[in-house]
Every structure is written in C-alpha cells, then in structure tokens.
Amino acid sequence: MPEIVLTNVTKRFGKFTAVEKLDLTIADGGFVTLLGPSGCGKTTTLRMIAGLESPTEGEILINGKPVFSSSKGIDISPNKRDVGFLFQNYALWPHMTVEQNISFGLENLKWDKQKIQARVDELLMTLKIDSLGKRYPNELSGGQQQRVAIARTLATGPKVLFMDEPLSNLDAKLRTEMRSELKRLHTETDSTFVYVTHDQLEAMTLSTKTCLMKEGIVQQYAPPLEVYNNPTNIFVADFVGSPTMNFIETKGRKGNNGEIRLPVSGRELVFSPASAEIPIRDEQPLTLGIRPEFIRIGEGAVEAKTYAALPSGMETIVKIRLGELILTAVVFGAIDYKPETDIRIDFAGDNCILFDRESGLNLGLGKLTVL
Ligand SMILES: Nc1ncnc2c1ncn2[C@@H]1O[C@H](COP(=O)(O)OP(=O)(O)O)[C@@H](O)[C@H]1O
Numbered sequence: 001m002p003e004i005v006l007t008n009v010t011k012r013f014g015k016f017t018a019v020e021k022l023d024l025t026i027a028d029g030g031f032v033t034l035l036g037p038s039g040c041g042k043t044t045t046l047r048m049i050a051g052l053e054s055p056t057e058g059e060i061l062i063n064g065k066p067v068f069s070s071s072k073g074i075d076i077s078p079n080k081r082d083v084g085f086l087f088q089n090y091a092l093w094p095h096m097t098v099e100q101n102i103s104f105g106l107e108n109l110k111w112d113k114q115k116i117q118a119r120v121d122e123l124l125m126t127l128k129i130d131s132l133g134k135r136y137p138n139e140l141s142g143g144q145q146q147r148v149a150i151a152r153t154l155a156t157g158p159k160v161l162f163m164d165e166p167l168s169n170l171d172a173k174l175r176t177e178m179r180s181e182l183k184r185l186h187t188e189t190d191s192t193f194v195y196v197t198h199d200q201l202e203a204m205t206l207s208t209k210t211c212l213m214k215e216g217i218v219q220q221y222a223p224p225l226e227v228y229n230n231p232t233n234i235f236v237a238d239f240v241g242s243p244t245m246n247f248i249e250t251k252g253r254k255g256n257n258g259e260i261r262l263p264v265s266g267r268e269l270v271f272s273p274a275s276a277e278i279p280i281r282d283e284q285p286l287t288l289g290i291r292p293e294f295i296r297i298g299e300g301a302v303e304a305k306t307y308a309a310l311p312s313g314m315e316t317i318v319k320i321r322l323g324e325l326i327l328t329a330v331v332f333g334a335i336d337y338k339p340e341t342d343i344r345i346d347f348a349g350d351n352c353i354l355f356d357r358e359s360g361l362n363l364g365l366g367k368l369t370v371l
C-alpha cells in the first residue's frame, strides 16, 4: 500500500498560489526528493504533508488514513502523524550533551531508562558518533552536529522522515559524505524519506523518485535517471544535469521514414526518432536538446573550433564554436585544447531530444546524424 497520497492539494497564501493541484503518491519505503528552484513550493508541500501547514484544498492520506481533507474537515495534528523532521537549521539544545539531545524525545514518550540507553547507543553507532556521547554541541564540528540532529530525529523510529535542505549548511566535502550516510540510513531504517533540495545533484544521487516543481506545479515525477534521460519539457531538461544540456533553436522539416531534417548552423542534421514517429508541421519552431556527453570530438562529419577547454582532472568541459553557436561537450580525461583549434564533432547515442519550442514539451528522443 502506498504510504503517502496527496490528491488535488492546493495551498494559497492570500491571492498567491504556492502549490497548485498537486497529485503525488510517495511509496512506502521510498526516498522522494522535492526538487526545484527557490520559491517553487517545496517547503510548503513538505509542511502540508507533515501537518505544519493546512492546505487550502485537497486531501492527504498517510498509510491509508486521511490526515487532511478539506471536504471532510479533517486536519490531524503533526504529532499524531507518526513523522519525524529534520530541518535546515538543526538547532541542538546547547545545554544538553549529545546523548541527552538524542534521548530527550524518548523520555517525553516515557520509555524506560534501559530501553532509552539501548536506543541511544544504537543510534550513536549507526551515525558513527559513539565517541561523542558526553560532549556538548559547541564541542562538535558542523558535520558532527548534523549527525546528532539526524540521530535525534530517528530516535523515536518515525515511519516517515522529512528533511528540508538538511545539508545546505555543510561544506562541499562534508555534504558529499553525508549524502552517502543518508542513503545508507534510508536502507537501514526502512523509513520513507521525503527530502527537499534545490540541488539537482543531491536529488539525482539520493532519490528513488524526484518530484521537480516550478511555480507550485509539478513538472515531472519520476526516477532520477528518467528525469535526466527523458525530461518532460525544456525547464526540466535545463534544471537537471551539469554542465547543462545544449539547446539549439531550429525548424523542422519532414524527411523520409519518419526522419526530421533540422538545419543547424548552415548544415542539415537528421533526427531519427527512437520509437514512435514525431508528428511535426513543416517549419515548426523546435529546440534540439543535446547532453554535453553526447557530443563526440574526433572523426565526426561536422567541422568546428574549440572556444575554450576547462580540464578539471577526471574530465574536461570543452566549449565548441559551431558557426554562431557555442556548444558544451564533456570528455573523459584531461585534454587542454587551445582556443580556436580545428576539431570535428558528431553526436553519440539515441538520447538527443526534440522539443516543441513554443510549449517547451518533449516531442521525443532520437538519434542525430549529419548529412
Ligand atoms: N507563510 C507564507 N505567507 C505567504 N507566502 C508564503 C508563505 N510561505 C511561503 N510563501 C510563498 O510561497 C512560495 C513557496 O514557498 P516555499 O514552499 O517556501 O518555497 P521553496 O521551499 O521551494 O523555496 C514562495 O513564493 C513563498 O514566498
């Protein structure tokens, strides 16, 4: 049975709609990220599921039980929803030791002393802070404090864990480390994680499913690799992936066998749809989307020049000048091209994307060849 179901959930603040007609099913045991630019409604969505904010309309079920329903007048308080929170500012109680911070919630629930100690010890081990139990928060690093905050949230064994940008205050190295810890924790606890982030890489690497939002409206809800490989529209394609996808504005013309001819920078490219034929009108404004890793530098049929090369050790971002276009390619290894070097390129794979330029919608995936 699905764990959390939102149906037609809308949240308005006065005249402003923060979340609009949201339908979302979060499977039991999933790791779902709410992803999107600042202000798109992620925190509001999380707070509504948790019971900290009442929707204006709609219905929310947790484990089959309605916790909110505008039509039935149900609004269950957060502490009766069996959920745990971890927020961006994970204030620990400064006058309590690590152990006391973790055990506080259990004492409130009147667990007996022995059971509390066993649980605290278990959490200290799980989060690798077992040598820090007697310390106070001001004697800990940022990363250690964050681990304590996670242990405190996990203490009561909530079935659903909400996290709102919990790693955003950590430095880059610690953030990467904590990502692996969170992923392990998700497997170990069997809980459902609902995780808010504006960081696409975090969403890509952590989640079983990503819900990408824009201005209160869901753009795509799918496993991260599907979002990456087959984004529903230009906004999603642009938001996910680094360096970002290349977008080339062009106009289509129907060719033979379902092919689409695309003039690009004085040449004609041929787009062969991967599956179903893509119905276009002649001269329809299109945007061609090419991920940087699909541009191959080598023996290809297209003459181009390097604009700049940015080697970072393991890989090199190569900016390529193709007529008036500047494209971004990524190649493995460190290759330091001089600017204006003559190169030849072509396109790999079946995952180039044709978008309708007006609506921004993904029309289909396909292979790109050069005439
Ligand atoms: N209590 C509030 N009153 C008025 N507007 C709010 C309130 N909370 C959030 N908003 C607005 O709703 C939108 C979504 O906010 P939020 O969910 O916090 O975005 P995110 O977490 O994606 O950055 C923002 O434009 C924000 O200004």
Ligand SMILES: [Mg+2]
Binding pocket: 042, 043, 044, 196
């Ligand atoms: Mg937020």
